[in-house]
Amino acid sequence: xxxxxxxxxxxxxxxxxxxxxxxxxxxxxxxxxxxxxxxxxxxxxxxxxxxxxxxxxxxxxxxxxxxxxxxxxxxxxxxxxxxxxxxxxxxxxxxxxxxxxxxxxxxxxxxxxxxxxxxxxxxxxxxxxxxxxxxxxxxxxxxxxxxxxxxxxxxxxxxxxxxxxxxxxxxxxxxxxxxxxxxxxxxxxxxxxxxxxxxxxxxxxxxxxxxxxxxxxxxxxxxxxxxxxxxxxxxxxxxxxxxxxxxxxxxxxxxxxxxxxxxxxxxxxxxxxxxxxxxxxxxxxxxxxxxxxxxxxxxxxxxxxxxxxxxxxxxxxxxxxxxxxxxxxxxxxxxxxxxxxxxxxxxxx
Numbered sequence: 001x002x003x004x005x006x007x008x009x010x011x012x013x014x015x016x017x018x019x020x021x022x023x024x025x026x027x028x029x030x031x032x033x034x035x036x037x038x039x040x041x042x043x044x045x046x047x048x049x050x051x052x053x054x055x056x057x058x059x060x061x062x063x064x065x066x067x068x069x070x071x072x073x074x075x076x077x078x079x080x081x082x083x084x085x086x087x088x089x090x091x092x093x094x095x096x097x098x099x100x101x102x103x104x105x106x107x108x109x110x111x112x113x114x115x116x117x118x119x120x121x122x123x124x125x126x127x128x129x130x131x132x133x134x135x136x137x138x139x140x141x142x143x144x145x146x147x148x149x150x151x152x153x154x155x156x157x158x159x160x161x162x163x164x165x166x167x168x169x170x171x172x173x174x175x176x177x178x179x180x181x182x183x184x185x186x187x188x189x190x191x192x193x194x195x196x197x198x199x200x201x202x203x204x205x206x207x208x209x210x211x212x213x214x215x216x217x218x219x220x221x222x223x224x225x226x227x228x229x230x231x232x233x234x235x236x237x238x239x240x241x242x243x244x245x246x247x248x249x250x251x252x253x254x255x256x257x258x259x260x261x262x263x264x265x266x267x268x269x270x271x272x273x274x275x276x277x278x279x280x281x282x283x284x285x286x287x288x289x290x291x292x293x294x295x296x297x298x299x300x301x302x303x304x305x306x307x308x309x310x311x312x313x314x315x316x317x318x319x320x321x322x323x324x325x326x327x328x329x330x331x332x333x334x335x336x337x338x339x340x341x342x343x344x345x346x347x348x349x
């Protein structure tokens with residue numbers, strides 16, 4: 001019988017298979033079932049990481065600074081002990097597939113799975129229906145190659161720039177220098193219903209026209225990320241992971257770091273104890289993220305003010321740490337820096 005069967009070869013499924021493959025001789029076969037033969041090239045995975053932490057086993061771009069802007073105010077954070085990282089989905093998936101291919105006990109099968117497979121351990125990373133999302137993070141971006149060098153600092157990630165609300169949706173631009181000649185330009189919306197990609201595409205090309213820059217579009221990135229799950233699926237085959245396992249951070253949509261840390265722990269649990277490790281979220285994270293989601297749902301017009309005030313007052317490393325893992329210390333910093341009325345209203349009503 002198959003030892004581990006992973007249903008779905010997205011970021012979480014391939015990450016687990018690659019981590020298991022790195023152990024060499026395994027108790028049995030590891031199978032990844034994925035209907036696609038070409039893995040996604042249209043995403044950029046990003047996360048914060050302590051500079052003291054051990055790096056993951058794949059190449060990333062590192063940024064020491066990150067920027068917020070609202071109206072005429074621009075706020076730059078410079079991390080002392082934390083930094084921001086990114087990796088293209090193409091580079092990441094290629095690295096995972098390479099590691100999997102080096103272990104004869106690990107296989108990727110091009111197939112749909114319609115019923116629970118037979119295996120000692122089953123992990124289910126099939127995507128959810130977007131109707132199950134509580135709040136939606138819709139993004140549309142282009143990787144733009146300039147004829148000349150662009151003017152942005154290549155050591156800086158422009159996380160939330162030109163924040164604004166339109167109607168009931170909150171928008172911002174995300175700019176990520178890839179090198180001196182390439183830039184990821186992305187428009188993002190937080191909303192209670194998916195935003196049309198055309199709307200966000202218009203925002204991206206409007207930014208390009210305003211900056212009066214010329215160059216070539218290398219690729220397009222677009223997608224819809226869940227920020228919270230409205231209802232848990234009842235058709236899960238085994239241990240849910242990825243979006244199905246609520247591994248994404250509800251207040252931001254960031255998933256990559258959570259998956260990689262869980263994968264390391266889950267692989268050890270399987271190898272040394274032959275037990276599956278479910279993913280779990282801390283109570284502080286659940287409750288603090290729920291406050292942000294309530295604000296997005298009920299009063300999105302104040303989001304630019306909230307993010308700007310937090311960015312203005314908080315220590316950069318505290319912000320990065322909070323975005324990675326919530327604890328009492330960094331949560332207290334967020335509460336201290338945020339405007340009190342909307343937070344209290346969302347927390348208790």
